[in-house]
Amino acid sequence: MWRNYMAATRMVESCLERQLQRDSGMPTTYYEIMVSLSEAPDRTLRMSELADRSRFSRSRLSHAVARMEQEGWVRRTECPSDKRGAFAVLTEEGFAALADAAPGHVEQVRSLLFDVLSADQIEQLGEICATVRKAGPDPYGPALGV
């Protein structure tokens, strides 16, 4: 059962990663960051807020945003009220790239998971994931600040 779990989750993850990389030239990480930004007011978020939402370490986010910035998808601006702080802003290009990537990605998710499961199973899986998530350590990641 455990091996089944590993195999299944790995497969899903791997397929998603591959599809997104192939069709849109971005890792799922970046996709998720852009999704978070796109949902924020002004498509803008503090770096740390963004890190918390996506459950990424600050370091990881910093590297990622650096890369995305040079891709033209994101811009950094400084925070007036706290001079250490930084905002990340999703650019028009970024939004466009996201809009372009989304349908394929969503479709992949559907076809891998939702299409093959019964309504009951989807419900069950939701329940299970919620439980696991709540039971787990929080934050589970590289102790907050890293």
Add this chain to the structure above:
Amino acid sequence: MWRNYMAATRMVESCLERQLQRDSGMPTTYYEIMVSLSEAPDRTLRMSELADRSRFSRSRLSHAVARMEQEGWVRRTECPSDKRGAFAVLTEEGFAALADAAPGHVEQVRSLLFDVLSADQIEQLGEICATVRKAGPDPYGPALGV
């Protein structure tokens, strides 16, 4: 529900990776490779066989084994019947390292997943994973030979 799924599976994966790396200085990848080897007769497997079992690309496996070899956990030997071929053999040190790592890892799996779910849920999850896995592309990875 989808976000729940992502959060939960990521959390599990991330915790496992971290625990293993911290306590035994190896990524889960290597752990799995060694498990496969430890279960094989003579703790020996052809590279390609090993790749198939762990669902890793040949390239990935090759890099991994190279690293593990210089860690002293694995040895390569050549195949007499097919001079292109190579065997990977789990060394005594490798076996010891695995034996050392296993309890903590297993405990982590239990505490993250099995302890928090009801027997029914575990059953359901098993069913779900089996379904997803069978429905997915096979092989899903970097088209066989890469």
Add this chain to the structure above:
DNA sequence: GAGTTATGGTTGAGAGCTCAACCAGCACGG
């Protein structure tokens, strides 16, 4: 206010992964 500690964020080195290119050795057709 001055010194200390905490917080926001970045940086660099090291490690693993992917992808594409590659080199052997094998197998098959003529």
Add this chain to the structure above:
DNA sequence: CCGTGCTGGTTGAGCTCTCAACCATAACTC
């Protein structure tokens, strides 16, 4: 046999991720 194509496996470049160290600013304490 000899070429042509497969198969087993390796290699190197480029990318992301982690971890630890770091800098600057903010907040707290006396």
